[in-house]
Every structure is written in structure tokens, then in C-alpha cells.
Amino acid sequence: MSSRSHLLNDGTVERYRRCVTDGVGRVADRIARTDRPFTGVTPSQLRPAVEGIDLEEPLDDPAAALDELENVYLRDAVYFHHPRYLAHLNCPVVIPAVLGEAVISAVNSSMDTWDQSAGGTLIEQHLIKWTAERAGLGTAADGIFTSGGTQSNLQALLLAREEACRPAQKNSPTPLRKPEILPRLRVLTSECSHFSVEKAATLLGLGAEAVVAVPCDQDRKMRTSALAAELERCEREDLVVMAVVATAGTTDFGSIDPLPAIAGLCERFGTWLHVDAAYGCGLLVSRRRGLLEGIERADSLTVDYHKSFFQPVSSSAVLVRDQSALRHVTYHADYLNPARMAENDIPNQVDKSIQTTRRFDALKLWLTLRIMGAAGIGELFDEVVDRAADAWRMLREDPRFEVVTRPQLSTLVFRWLPPSPADRSLTDELNLYARHALSASGEAVVASTVVDGRHYLKFTLLNPQTSLDDIAAVLDLIAEHAGRHLAERRGGSEDRLPAPEPVHPRAS
Numbered sequence: 258m259s260s261r262s263h264l265l266n267d268g269t270v271e272r273y274r275r276c277v278t279d280g281v282g283r284v285a286d287r288i289a290r291t292d293r294p295f296t297g298v299t300p301s302q303l304r305p306a307v308e309g310i311d312l313e314e315p316l317d318d319p320a321a322a323l324d325e326l327e328n329v330y331l332r333d334a335v336y337f338h339h340p341r342y343l344a345h346l347n348c349p350v351v352i353p354a355v356l357g358e359a360v361i362s363a364v365n366s367s368m369d370t371w372d373q374s375a376g377g378t379l380i381e382q383h384l385i386k387w388t389a390e391r392a393g394l395g396t397a398a399d400g401i402f403t404s405g406g407t408q409s410n411l412q413a414l415l416l417a418r419e420e421a422c423r424p425a426q427k428n429s430p431t432p433l434r435k436p437e438i439l440p441r442l443r444v445l446t447s448e449c450s451h452f453s454v455e456k457a458a459t460l461l462g463l464g465a466e467a468v469v470a471v472p473c474d475q476d477r478k479m480r481t482s483a484l485a486a487e488l489e490r491c492e493r494e495d496l497v498v499m500a501v502v503a504t505a506g507t508t509d510f511g512s513i514d515p516l517p518a519i520a521g522l523c524e525r526f527g528t529w530l531h532v533d534a535a536y537g538c539g540l541l542v543s544r545r546r547g548l549l550e551g552i553e554r555a556d557s558l559t560v561d562y563h564k565s566f567f568q569p570v571s572s573s574a575v576l577v578r579d580q581s582a583l584r585h586v587t588y589h590a591d592y593l594n595p596a597r598m599a600e601n602d603i604p605n606q607v608d609k610s611i612q613t614t615r616r617f618d619a620l621k622l623w624l625t626l627r628i629m630g631a632a633g634i635g636e637l638f639d640e641v642v643d644r645a646a647d648a649w650r651m652l653r654e655d656p657r658f659e660v661v662t663r664p665q666l667s668t669l670v671f672r673w674l675p676p677s678p679a680d681r682s683l684t685d686e687l688n689l690y691a692r693h694a695l696s697a698s699g700e701a702v703v704a705s706t707v708v709d710g711r712h713y714l715k716f717t718l719l720n721p722q723t724s725l726d727d728i729a730a731v732l733d734l735i736a737e738h739a740g741r742h743l744a745e746r747r748g749g750s751e752d753r754l755p756a757p758e759p760v761h762p763r764a765s
């Protein structure tokens with residue numbers, strides 16, 4: 258078959274239709290047959306199959322490539338739609354968004370300039386305006402779709418840095434150069450915030466001690482008294498707080514920092530407030546919208562539609578209350594977006610983005626809103642938050658487990674407790690073992706995290722299909738695995754046991 262026949266154009270549409278329909282059919286069959294979230298395959302089991310494929314020898318046949326893909330990917334993938342996938346912030350996806358994904362890659366718009374996207378640009382702008390309205394950011398707000406929360410946080414902090422540098426320079430008796438200001442910049446964020454804040458600080462050239470971790474209360478929310486003390490300390494020490502980052506939905510606990518009080522402090526100290534609502538943004542369309550009170554006072558905001566809006570990866574946005582802040586990422590290139598285009602009101606989204614070529618991810622959210630509506634998304638998110646509240650009650654009453662906080666969103670951090678006293682490191686080991694054994698068996702996938710130096714397990718509930726019975730069954734499995742391991746440890750050698758083998762045959 259000629260290479261040209263693989264190009265999608267008016268002469269190959271039938272081939273495109275057949276090929277994609279076949280691929281969709283394979284995925285649909287696989288999803289229909291999947292009876293567990295994971296097969297438990299290990300890297301060493303799968304690697305030979307992948308590395309054994311000679312990339313210099315094309316199959317020239319989509320059906321053969323899909324057969325091969327079954328073995329190297331589809332069979333052993335981790336399936337987020339499965340009700341016993343309870344690990345990370347991955348959601349099952351809504352079908353309208355998957356439809357959008359198919360359109361995006363076939364049309365292949367690039368969102369950098371109007372002359373590469375046309376209507377796509379306007380659709381993206383309309384969605385940004387819609388999100389800003391939901392957040393209450395006001396009529397001067399704007400923003401841009403990004404690849405994820407990490408990029409949204411990076412861009413927000415880049416804008417905050419640029420905004421902070423100018424007044425910092427102005428107040429200086431002698432003009433300062435950026436290298437002299439950067440070491441004085443600080444970002445204050447809670448000890449439970451996402452690590453992308455620290456990564457962003459490094460990428461932005463700040464010093465190692467630039468990110469100051471503000472302590473949290475027992476509900477894992479930023480202590481505002483500690484934030485106030487830090488702001489005062491920075492002022493005393495002539496440090497420039499370029500941003501306070503509040504989290505609306507921490508990754509581990511789903512806790513929402515006290516946004517109104519934090520906004521009040523930021524206004525008092527003239528500090529940029531960034532709200533990382535990568536996880537909590539689903540509240541914008543939920544009956545729990547009140548939990549986000551204060552978000553409207555943010556200078557910038559991260560929203561990850563690919564977490565609590567049930568969108569496929571990637572789908573995220575960074576928003577700013579004052580669109581003029583986006584000028585810090587505006588660079589004009591003669592070949593692409595010359596300044597005269599902006600003067601003539603030609604909307605080139607690259608003027609607001611740190612990316613150039615960029616996917617039309619906004620289309621997925623567009624089709625979601627047009628087909629099922631915002632309330633439909635909110636209903637799904639509310640259901641998982643309700644389920645987490647029920648699961649918390651169940652865990653609290655179960656003497657086999659200890660649960661850390663009552664969730665505001667949909668995570669539960671807990672651990673199995675040995676029935677008779679065990680030293681702390683053994684309890685850590687038993688919980689990590691149970692997590693590993695569970696994943697290796699493929700019966701369920703759960704996450705782990707560290708709280709106050711100890712290992713805990715974590716459920717992140719984002720699938721409304723996960724029932725309380727599923728959660729109870731997974732807790733029983735955890736208790737079984739941990740209990741068995743404890744008996745082996747106490748009965749036999751004190752050596753670490755090897756990792757368990759998958760207990761179920763590989764799904765075919």
C-alpha cells in the first residue's frame with residue numbers, strides 16, 4: 258500500500274471510517290470484557306513484548322497493528338472506568354468528550370493562531386469566559402487551555418513573578434536586574450499543596466528556599482494565622498511574596514484552603530493570589546458550589562477538566578482575573594502572529610499561551626456541555642463526593658482501619674491497623690504490602706501516601722459507578738492481604754517477604 262493512501266483526505270475517507278471504526282470496536286470490546294482495573298502485569302513481564310517489536314518493520318495493516326496493540330497495551334492497560342480503580346485523580350471519561358477527541362485529531366486544528374483554527378479559537382474563548390463566569394472572576398477575566406494542572410500552575414506563577422518583579426524593582430533605591438530580584442521572591446503555599454508549585458518555582462529561576470510551606474490544621478487546610486505570620490516575616494526581611502498559592506482540593510485530602518480569609522490577607526499585603534483548583538474545580542458545576550466561596554477573589558486560577566469534569570487527558574485551563582496579566586507571555590513572531598494582527602483584532606491564542614502548537618482540547622468540554630450540560634457533570638461529581646462521605650462513615654466505624662480526615666471532596670486517606678500492637682514501621686510495611694498485593698492481583702488499584710512520616714493508603718473516588726459495596730469489598734481485601742502478611746511475618750522469618758504473584762490468571 259502506498260504511503261499516500263495513509264493520509265487522511267477526500268480520497269481516503271472510507272479507509273479512515275473503516276480504520277477508526279475498527280479501532281473503536283476493539284476498545285469497546287476490551288472495555289466490555291474488562292473485569293478488573295489492572296491485570297497486575299509487571300514491567301519485566303511486559304517489556305520483552307514491547308521491545309521485541311521491530312519498528313523498522315511496519316505491518317502496513319491497521320487490523321494487524323491493532324492485534325499487536327492488544328498484546329502490548331490494551332490487555333494490560335490500567336482502566337480508570339472500572340469501579341475498583343480507586344487510586345489517583347483519574348476519572349472515567351464521558352462519551353461526548355471522547356467524541357470530541359475523535360474530531361480533534363482528525364481535523365487537527367492548532368490553537369496558536371486564528372489562521373490555524375478559526376472557529377476553534379472562538380469556541381475556546383467562549384469556554385474560558387464560561388469558566389470565568391462560573392468562578393465569578395469578573396468581566397476582565399481571560400485565560401487559556403493548557404496541558405494540565407502542572408502547566409497551568411507554572412503559567413500562573415510566571416505571570417505572578419512578572420507582576421511582582423516590577424513593583425519590587427520600583428521600590429528599590431537603585432534599579433535592580435532580574436537576577437538580583439529572583440532570590441528575594443517567595444511563594445507561600447500550604448504544606449499539602451501540589452508539588453508542581455515547587456517545580457514551577459525551579460523552572461522560574463527562583464532560589465531553593467523560594468517556596469515556603471505554610472502549616473495546615475488537622476483538616477489539612479492552610480492555617481491562616483501561619484500565613485499571616487509568614488507574610489509579616491517576609492515583609493520584615495525585605496522578601497517579596499510574589500504569590501500565595503491556595504489549594505481548592507488538595508491531592509491527598511481533597512481539603513479546600515480557607516479561601517475568603519486567604520484572599521483577605523492577600524488583599525491586605527498586596528499579594529497575588531493563585532488558587533489551584535485542579536481537583537476542586539468540579540465544584541463549579543456542583544450543588545456544593547458554596548465550598549469555593551472566595552475563589553472569585555483569585556488573581557489566577559487552575560482548573561483541570563480532566564479531573565473532576567470527566568474529560569480525557571489533556572484538558573486544563575489557567576485563568577486570570579485581569580486579562581492584561583497575560584501580556585507577559587505575548588511574543589510576536591513575523592511568521593506567525595505579528596503585532597499588527599493583534600492591532601487588527603485577529604485573535605491569536607498563542608499570544609496568551611506558553612505553548613505554540615496546541616491541541617484543540619477545548620472541543621471535548623464544548624461537546625460535553627452541549628450534549629449533557631454542566632448540571633450533568635456536577636451531578637456526577639456530587640455523586641462521588643457523596644460516596645466518599647458514606648465511605649468515611651464506614652471507615653470510621655470499622656476498627657480494622659484508621660482514617661485521617663473527613664473528606665470535603667472524594668479522597669480517603671486511611672490505614673489498616675494490626676489487631677495487636679505492632680511497631681510503627683511494621684504497620685507501614687503491612688499497608689504498603691497490601692497495596693502492592695492488591696495491585697498485583699488486579700482486583701483493585703489504590704494509592705498510598707505519607708502522613709506525618711507514616712505510610713497510609715488512599716482512595717480517590719472519581720467514578721460514580723464505584724458503589725459502597727465495592728469500597729467495602731476492597732477494604733476486606735486490604736485487611737486480608739495485610740493480615741496474611743502479618744501472620745507470615747510473625748510466624749516465620751522476620752525477612753521481608755517477596756512481592757506476591759498475581760493471584761488471578763491474566764485476562765485474555
Ligand SMILES: Cc1ncc(COP(=O)(O)O)c(C=O)c1O
Pocket residue numbers: 346404405406407408410450451453504506507508533534535536561573
Ligand atoms: C491540586 C493539584 N494541582 C496540580 C496537579 C497537577 O495536575 P496535572 O497532573 O494535570 O499536571 C494535581 C495533580 O494531581 C493536583 O492534584
